[in-house]
Amino acid sequence: MSTESVSESLFEPVSLRRVQRVRHDIVRRELRVLRVEPLGPSFRRVVLGGPELHGFVSASFDDHLKFITDPGTEAQAMRDYTPRHYDAAAGELTLEFVLHGDGPASTWAAQAAPGQTATVAGPRGSTVVPTDFAWHLLVGDATALPAIARRLEELPAGTRAIVIATVPHQDDRRPLHSAAALEVQWVDGNQGLLDAVRALALPQGEGYAWCAGESRTSAALRALLVEEKGHDRYAISAAAYWKQGEAGHKPARGQ
Template identity: 60%
Template sequence: MTASLPHSKADEADSPSRVRRVRHEIKKRELSVVAAESITPNMRRITLAGDSLEDFISASFDDHIKLFFPGEGEAPAMRDYTPRAFSNAERRLVIEFAQHGDGPAASWSAAAQPGDTLTIGGPRGSFIIPTDYDWHLLAGDETALPAIARRLEELPAGTRAIVLLQVAPADRRPLASQADVMLHWVDSDAALLDAARALTLPAGEGYAWCAGEAQTMAAMRQILVEEKGHDRHAIRAAAYWKRGTAHHHENLG
């Protein structure tokens, strides 16, 4: 599902890599759950709907929207999640939730059913990575799986993609793509980093994107830039969570 990009303002290029940022008007939307399913033992797919999605914008596969969950006090608990898919015409938005821990997002998504409501905000902006690089490296853990799955669906035929995914065997699933995909599943942080070290990066202009646990992603970036010599302007590394911290999101460069 795709959408046009109305009401967005392009900024200057982020780097010589042709990546660009766009900013969007921030808007809160009150949505209703229309479908909830467990697509693997530890991943829930929630489909939300509402007329306010008519002008929803998500221009990049790793956009983040703010989800507002009921908290114990007056203030809601807020978490960042990737729009997995959306349709302006159908007024629908799909979000996938990894079911680990007992935080507000995992608890809400585990119990969600049609008729429930959820408030979302954003995305604030998009970091648009062109699809016409000679190759793409996508790496991360289960929290990055929705973004990686969306990106693979966006890549055109003839594109080369290398994917490193740390996901439990029970939660591994086919990932659709027209691209030529080399997919490696691994079981641990250490195995993910070892897989990166074992890579021979292809020739040509490539872009690396990685997201997951903070310390692991910092190490991943170091491996790719300092050990492999990958262009520091052609990588985006993000901490989607941090071990021992309840709520963490950070861009690592």
Template identity: 45%
Template sequence: MFIKEHQFERVRFELQQRPVEVLKVDHTSEGFVTVTFTGPLLAQFNSLSFDDHIKFIFTNSQGETVRRDYTPRSFDTASRELAIEFALHAHGDASDWARNAKPGDQAIIAGPKSSRIIPKGFDWHLLIADSSSLPAVARRLEELPLEADVIALIQIEQENDRREFDRSTARVIRWGDSHQSLIDMIKEMSLPEGEGFSWVAGEHTFVLQVRDVLLEQGQPKELMKAAAYWKKGETNFHEKI
């Protein structure tokens, strides 16, 4: 039986496609670019959960329409400004678009269809991410109270993609340079006492491995969310596991 305050809530939205325009581009680090969009139809935009997904629709260099899933990094209702953080992979239509984005560029934002709100009042929160889901973790860390007990294990492609988060004695943030390094960290740790929630996202095989380790350690599947943001050898892949 779960504590009432730990129950999840699903909020559904009317699905809309919203034309947007690039307002500004910030180079977050060598491997990430944050693009801020604006547009009048963003007045009705909603994103209530840190791991919501929108469909980012754009035109690539060959003139083809491309659709990719992204997490809203932040949204300012008053100014109608929506930020998306892009990981700059060596190859990829979305990475190329973001790398070359400039104010005035056009795109379309569709969704999110819904938000599954994960309560903030758990005894502890475990966040496990590779670089593809780092923006979602960054948003979650910003939204959680500083006094919330959080363990974040994050894999990055290059050392200078580390970033500073608000610090507190209740937060443990560890960085790894490979999927295996994060798996090793998880195997070496013991889950904290109390009722906690584990969230993991990243490459498909990696997420499956992490989920299995957490289940072996006694994490209830009802208190865990695992999602594959990408899969080696495939494009435009997203799957809840």
């Protein structure tokens, strides 16, 4: 590293220097469905396993892997999903699917049953956000809920977590658990997310904000937090998990 780059890094905000980006080798894995569990009317949890899961790595709560349907055919499609949980000892990878009635992965998940095969690849990298920020704000729609739930389970006691989330149906509003001091606000729709964040008084101390969901909504949430509320622009990630009117949108993160 040059002297100039060292000098520049010293003047970066602490929040930026604390976030680490890690690259992984992309490995394609053929797995088998072990268990399937409904999680309200709009979600289905699928637990995968198999010898090829050995060596799987997911270092961050908002990692995404490629879930591949109809591999090797003209109908092959790839969609991005959060590794909800990985148990190396048990050899199990858990994914949660939103059953939105459209798309190859959602259609597959709706009929998934033990014994079926599944193909995944990745994650190709991780953005590791430390858990010891004084507070964590997690905002998102149904597609963000697996990452939110995973993050909450990772946070230690002594921190504060604020969740603002929207899901398609009242019965999708599941209990969320964390050792952190947890506040959960369920709202209706993307406008509800924006209204709730606008009304929120950000806590004191160094905090990290994470938002994910529809592209325009995530961008609006980032602008609201940084431009209207003065939150540190280096201490926020706003991810576009999907885009209205665009099938197969590739997730994008704004930092």
